[in-house]
């Protein structure tokens with residue numbers, strides 16, 4: 131390397147973060163060549179190692195540009211550089227991966243197809259014209275196809291596909307966009323799609339994707355294998371097809387996600403603001419909640435819902451299905467039965483979707499790690515991930531320090547588990563509702579797969595919820611590890627948010643949630659906590675309300691409303707303008723009254739979610755729900771615009787926890803109903819009351835503790851009206867308010883808090 135008389139040096143540069151499978155080595159190669167540096171680069175089990183030799187100027191420039199110009203999917207966490215003796219080698223090479231050492235390299239999440247690949251996909255002379263598996267180092271599947279690290283083709287589900295000469299040439303050419311693109315494929319050597327009928331027999335079609343698109347446009351229901359699992363799809367504007375899918379999937383009202391070819395088409399059905407458009411087009415391409423233009427837009431896709439869960443095409447296959455725009459929107463819902471886990475193998479598809487899909491569009495690239503579509507909602511403080519899966523896993527959350535390996539098994543509904551390795555926490559993809567055997571099975575499987583991928587053989591501690599009946603608790607108890615830590619549910623919520631926001635030290639936590647097992651064995655969920663990962667104190671809670679029939683009240687919130695009415699009026703209720711109550715069979719009312727007074731299967735809960743359910747039922751918005759949380763959700767949607775005032779409440783008690791009592795609120799609501807007040811106005815006043823009362827409670831706690839940092843966590847904070855209003859009130863009073871972003875506020879985030887709390891006991 132002719133450098134004149136300039137002094138040369140050699141450096142060993144170590145890069146960690148998401149630097150494998152994102153075109154990082156070719157980037158380094160081109161950067162080094164451009165600066166006339168010699169040396170080599172290779173994937174290491176902890177990241178990427180580079181040795182570079184050349185002039186001091188070029189070496190300095192190399193290190194600056196390394197982070198400044200890194201490829202789009204790369205996520206650099208650290209760069210360290212050490213001076214080593216020059217060797218006088220010539221040229222720059224990409225050398226074999228070194229698979230020894232501690233396996234701490236990060237795997238990239240799956241990415242949407244890039245602009246360059248899209249252009250080739252629709253270019254009639256390109257050799258990958260209309261090829262559904264087109265990808266490059268800047269895009270394509272990653273985590274869902276990885277079996278082990280380092281991320282190299284033999285460690286992915288592409289291992290069985292032997293590259294053709296053309297692909298091999300691109301793969302080995304450092305100037306090519308597909309240089310070392312591990313999932314590289316083409317129509318000659320790569321995976322293929324096949325169209326099958328309901329009995330899994332091949333359907334005659336010259337082009338399987340065109341055939342599938344035609345069937346969809348004719349009203350058929352298709353099971354389509356995607357990136358992280360199967361979708362069930364049909365034309366979203368074809369009411370008959372959507373209703374048929376609902377009936378077959380046994381899903382009465384829970385919204386279906388829809389996919390439109392682009393934002394302009396989505397705007398036919400919904401308002402999409404700039405921030406929502408940015409989320410829809412972001413690399414993870416999550417399902418994003420957008421407000422419908424008309425309440426009945428895409429009718430049965432999301433009945434009685436003001437929002438539409440929408441997403442844009444993210445895989446090449448999706449783009450092909452929308453080619454020529456045979457429909458404006460497709461239902462694209464996770465293929466499963468009700469709340470069971472997403473189907474991701476052909477065997478499962480055949481077994482479980484046979485009665486649902488008319489046709490199957492499958493392919494032969496195996497999915498190793500399944501992942502549902504992620505779901506996001508834009509609130510005033512920023513986007514909030516409600517379901518964290520494809521496109522986000524396995525991006526870790528950076529912790530404040532290193533911890534021994536830790537497993538946290540999460541809660542039960544919306545389960546996700548979490549593993550800590552070193553100074554990073556890996557929250558798993560959405561596992562679903564663990565009370566289903568199939569979900570539990572996939573949870574077990576998921577835990578062992580992620581442990582394998584992260585090379586954790588034996589966690590030092592296993593964290594679980596305090597709830598004795600959660601199946602995740604049972605799993606933790608049986609897990610072969612000496613040390614177990616039972617974590618209080620709402621403490622875990624608080625710490626999950628503190629970990630996300632990199633906060634250490636004591637703070638006030640407002641945890642508004644559905645259900646969680648309390649330290650005293652009762653059901654908690656409207657909690658004002660003070661603490662951190664080391665522990666907590668319960669400074670306030672809402673006065674428990676009765677749930678007649680226990681868990682039955684979750685789907686039939688009128689039972690909660692009825693309990694509140696008995697509490698207010700005694701057993702002989704006066705005439706009230708409540709439709710469901712006046713229509714109730716006298717015998718049924720007598721039965722519920724008896725249950726209430728004899729305390730038969732009546733539980734008391736301080737869950738804020740149940741309070742929202744109760745008010746929703748009381749004012750007739752949704753007395754009976756078809757899925758958990760529906761009543762509370764529709765109460766939020768009913769809220770009238772503008773400020774309408776608030777109701778009285780009481781904060782009482784001299785010892786911790788103080789009680790927040792909404793009895794005067796209920797009394798005023800019933801009074802207003804008698805006076806004919808509209809439900810949207812009552813809903814608005816109720817939201818205002820909760821925000822005002824929570825602010826009053828926080829001020830009281832701050833008065834005794836001096837704390838000014840407030841963390842808002844728990845499933846109820848998916849409620850935008852409440853989250854925005856409470857945030858504003860607290861900030862106006864001088865508090866620093868922290869809310870969720872990338873970690874879900876609901877039980878999908880609990881495992882992170884559990885993990886940090888348990889890991890903390892070891893250091």
Ligand SMILES: [Zn+2]
Pocket residue numbers: 243244245246247248265266267268269270
């Ligand atoms: Zn690409």
Ligand SMILES: [Zn+2]
Pocket residue numbers: 293294295296297298315316317318319320
């Ligand atoms: Zn090929």
Ligand SMILES: [Zn+2]
Pocket residue numbers: 541619623643644645646844845876877880
């Ligand atoms: Zn919870």
